[in-house]
Amino acid sequence: MIRVIDLHIAFGQNKVLRGINLTLKKGETLVVIGQSGSGKSVLIRHLIGLIKPDKGEIYIDGVEITRLKDDELHKITRRFGLLFQGTALFDSMTVAQNVSFGLERYTDLSREEIQERVNENLALVGLRGIENLMPHELSGGMKKRVGLARAIAYRPDIILYDEPSTGIDPIRADAINDLIIRMKHELNVSTVIITHDMTSAYKVADKIAMLYAGRIIEEGVPADIKKSQNPVVQQFIRGRAKGPIAKW
Amino acid sequence: MQAKSPFLYFSSFFQQAGEVGLLLFKTFKNLFKKPWEKKIFLQQLEEVGIKSLPVVSLTAAFGGLVFGLQTYVGFHRYIGPGSETYGGPIISLGLSKELIPILVGLMVSGRVGSAIAAEIGTMKITEQIDALFSLGANPIRYLVVPRTLACMIMLPCLTIYGDIIGTAGGLFYNVYIMGVNRVLYIRYTLLYIQMWDVLSGLIKAAIFGIVIAIIGCWQGLKTEGGAEGVGKATTQTVVVASIIILIINFFLSKALPG
Numbered sequence: 001m002i003r004v005i006d007l008h009i010a011f012g013q014n015k016v017l018r019g020i021n022l023t024l025k026k027g028e029t030l031v032v033i034g035q036s037g038s039g040k041s042v043l044i045r046h047l048i049g050l051i052k053p054d055k056g057e058i059y060i061d062g063v064e065i066t067r068l069k070d071d072e073l074h075k076i077t078r079r080f081g082l083l084f085q086g087t088a089l090f091d092s093m094t095v096a097q098n099v100s101f102g103l104e105r106y107t108d109l110s111r112e113e114i115q116e117r118v119n120e121n122l123a124l125v126g127l128r129g130i131e132n133l134m135p136h137e138l139s140g141g142m143k144k145r146v147g148l149a150r151a152i153a154y155r156p157d158i159i160l161y162d163e164p165s166t167g168i169d170p171i172r173a174d175a176i177n178d179l180i181i182r183m184k185h186e187l188n189v190s191t192v193i194i195t196h197d198m199t200s201a202y203k204v205a206d207k208i209a210m211l212y213a214g215r216i217i218e219e220g221v222p223a224d225i226k227k228s229q230n231p232v233v234q235q236f237i238r239g240r241a242k243g244p245i246a247k248w
Numbered sequence: 249m250q251a252k253s254p255f256l257y258f259s260s261f262f263q264q265a266g267e268v269g270l271l272l273f274k275t276f277k278n279l280f281k282k283p284w285e286k287k288i289f290l291q292q293l294e295e296v297g298i299k300s301l302p303v304v305s306l307t308a309a310f311g312g313l314v315f316g317l318q319t320y321v322g323f324h325r326y327i328g329p330g331s332e333t334y335g336g337p338i339i340s341l342g343l344s345k346e347l348i349p350i351l352v353g354l355m356v357s358g359r360v361g362s363a364i365a366a367e368i369g370t371m372k373i374t375e376q377i378d379a380l381f382s383l384g385a386n387p388i389r390y391l392v393v394p395r396t397l398a399c400m401i402m403l404p405c406l407t408i409y410g411d412i413i414g415t416a417g418g419l420f421y422n423v424y425i426m427g428v429n430r431v432l433y434i435r436y437t438l439l440y441i442q443m444w445d446v447l448s449g450l451i452k453a454a455i456f457g458i459v460i461a462i463i464g465c466w467q468g469l470k471t472e473g474g475a476e477g478v479g480k481a482t483t484q485t486v487v488v489a490s491i492i493i494l495i496i497n498f499f500l501s502k503a504l505p506g
């Protein structure tokens with residue numbers, strides 16, 4: 001279970017998160033929505049310890065992680081898979097080396113087993129026969145999917161997806177939705193997804209939370225979010241240029 | 249940009265020195281912790297050592313030649329013809345204690361220090377360092393330790409190699425170009441040069457290696473912004489590492505027993 005309590009972070013004068021409170025139960029899928037620049041990526045980086053907050057606590061199954069040392073933190077990060085918004089593939093390694101990176105460090109699998117896992121995970125995201133290519137030889141969408149394979153390869157029980165479907169064609173994007181749902185049912189993983197795609201949000205979410213002005217202004221099951229009385233939420237989920245949120 | 253007050257320069261100097269000191273501390277703390285990144289270490293050995301051979305060969309050869317040239321001129325002019333045979337030990341001493349370690353240090357900071365900063369800096373701005381961390385690799389252990397070890401080991405090796413090439417250069421100039429007596433030249437060289445002269449140069453080189461790797465990694469890890477940030481980190485590394493090498497060389501020469 002993940003619990004975030006009163007999380008604050010500022011970059012210089014820019015107060016990005018101003019008191020985030022969140023709870024995510026085992027096996028639940030939370031979709032975080034919000035404007036570009038509202039701090040969604042910053043929020044999930046906190047969950048895995050990549051950023052230390054100015055104030056606030058984060059509990060992963062009762063362990064407070066914001067004050068852990070790196071070596072202790074790695075026992076926690078073992079449980080996380082993170083798909084970066086910009087993929088962050090290792091550009092000096094092949095696709096196979098990228099996908100096996102976590103497997104080598106987080107598991108005791110043999111070389112053959114790792115290779116098998118790599119192929120299995122690449123197949124899961126619809127990529128075959130590209131093991132020996134370098135990241136710069138891939139298209140944007142292919143990179144995203146390699147990043148996805150790398151994040152789930154060692155079977156983490158909490159997966160964080162930062163815009164999994166951005167830059168991917170609609171058919172593949174829906175296949176990724178199915179993959180996210182399958183991971184949840186088969187492996188009972190807890191999931192946090194950032195997305196701008198409301199169709200996919202409604203499809204995969206148990207809960208949707210909207211981040212606005214540094215806080216979670218609304219949280220609930222998709223049906224409740226759709227019916228929200230908050231004009232900010234309404235404007236956002238309907239994608240209107242007119243409304244309380246300024247256009248630019 | 250506002251002009252900075254001298255005080256700000258001063259405090260930012262101490263802040264940066266603190267950052268470097270902390271990185272150095274963390275690196276040595278992680279030196280013997282598992283997992284051992286053997287593959288990267290071997291790669292770096294090749295990168296720092298083997299690939300620096302051509303540039304070290306050239307600089308050492310010509311360093312030895314000019315040093316031989318001026319030593320010849322000096323003896324010829326002040327002590328007189330025939331005394332040039334005493335140039336041998338002086339050349340070897342100057343080369344192995346000062347000139348070669350410095351040349352190797354400066355060349356490698358240009359070749360390797362800049363490459364370290366550029367590579368790690370690019371990884372930083374494309375979130376690859378964060379990705380390393382999220383996949384269970386400690387960036388200090390994975391990136392900094394192998395590079396520091398490789399530089400620490402390879403610089404003394406390059407220096408020994410440079411000593412040989414440089415000494416040969418000095419000998420070549422004196423014996424084969426100026427016609428100094430070969431037997432005496434070599435005999436005096438072997439008679440007066442001591443093991444410690446060579447060794448103290450190697451100790452210096454190892455320290456220069458640590459300086460190059462740590463400054464390159466430090467600049468890389470704190471890279472911000474895009475391509476411009478990487479460019480800045482690269483140049484800074486070469487400038488800062490070179491200056492530090494020249495400064496601590498003096499203090500090492502003073503501190504290491506003659």
Ligand SMILES: Nc1ncnc2c1ncn2[C@@H]1O[C@H](COP(=O)(O)OP(=O)(O)OP(=O)(O)O)[C@@H](O)[C@H]1O
Nearest residue numbers: 011014016034035036037038039040041042043085
């Ligand atoms: N390392 C950093 N240093 C300074 N400011 C940062 C840093 N990371 C993020 N920010 C700032 O924090 C704010 C939120 O950034 P974040 O990347 O979380 O946005 P986001 O909600 O993920 O947007 P998008 O949907 O476009 O990805 C932005 O104003 C950004 O400028």
Ligand SMILES: [Mg+2]
Nearest residue numbers: 040041085162
């Ligand atoms: Mg983002």
